[in-house]
Amino acid sequence: MTPSRTSCRRMRRTARPPSPPARDSRSAPVPGQVWQLLDHLLTRVTPRGSLLERSRDFPDDFSEIFADLRRARRALGAAVNG
Numbered sequence: 476m477t478p479s480r481t482s483c484r485r486m487r488r489t490a491r492p493p494s495p496p497a498r499d500s501r502s503a504p505v506p507g508q509v510w511q512l513l514d515h516l517l518t519r520v521t522p523r524g525s526l527l528e529r530s531r532d533f534p535d536d537f538s539e540i541f542a543d544l545r546r547a548r549r550a551l552g553a554a555v556n557g
Contacts, residue, residue, distance in 0.1 A: 502532040517554035
């Protein structure tokens with residue numbers, strides 16, 4: 476179902492991030508503000524998926540990346556399973 480123009484305009488007016496946007500460098504763990512923004516977004520829509528990107532500065536054991544992946548899966552799973 477495609478949202479109407481009115482509902483899109485209303486969503487733009489009311490969809491405010493909980494805090495100022497964070498700079499995502501793709502070389503460090505996902506900042507807390509980005510998780511807050513995702514959580515806020517998931518209260519309004521259910522996306523088909525999300526992208527977790529890391530382009531450089533990979534940790535030796537990948538623990539930071541796996542932690543971000545678990546966090547994203549929890550958030551998306553909660554949104555999908557309600």
